[in-house]
Amino acid sequence: MTALGVGEERGEEEFRAFAAASGGRLLRTATLFTAEDPRDCPLARRLLVEALARTYARWGRIDGEDPYDLARVELTRGYLRRIRFRRGVREGWRGRGGGVPPGPGGDLGPLVQLRPLVRMVLVLRLHEGIDAERAGVLLGITAGRVDALTTRATRGFAAGAGPRCEAAARRALAAVRLPAVPVGMPERAVAEGRRVRGRVWVVRVLGVVGVLLGVGVLVAVALGEGGWG
Known part of the structure; x- marks a missing residue:
């Protein structure tokens, strides 16, 4: 392992x-x-480490940005990638809850029954307090769609519709047990973040090499067509 500079x-x-x-x-x-059950949430823990690793990879280039906001963006994108590519677009966006049904002390109530996209909308809007426009940008849908999904999702938490359902949903999300953060999680995130940085560096080098090769080919073609005379 190479020694770190003072700033690093x-x-x-x-x-x-x-x-x-x-x-x-x-x-x-x-x-x-x-x-997932907060007492046993391997996917959520993996998403956390990946999000923090990607945040660490950008750490030295954060200029006035909120690191929590950056980590939350990476967390959201990480789960979206799993929905879209690992489980498949059709199953991921239309399938039912992707976690382990919670037991006593970890009751997630109607949240388990929501489709992954709807669940993400609800969590970002009511738990994280992100406005509809910003949530839409994160999820790749319109703000109007975010509002419609939020309204639909909150109806499962209380009778009727409107503010009463939204308030009930907020209380249900806030009442979910806080999962235990794995021991050594920051160190693991740093280790994975270094690997992310390494991959980014390799991609950049390959990009530069590709550009140089492309320029060389163009020059060779131009010289071949023009000749030396």
């Missing part, structure tokens, strides 16, 4: 402190996304 070492310490302070909140959001 300080940045790593700051990231570890951020990960330790924000890991629990992010893990709760991940658990609500996946609808």
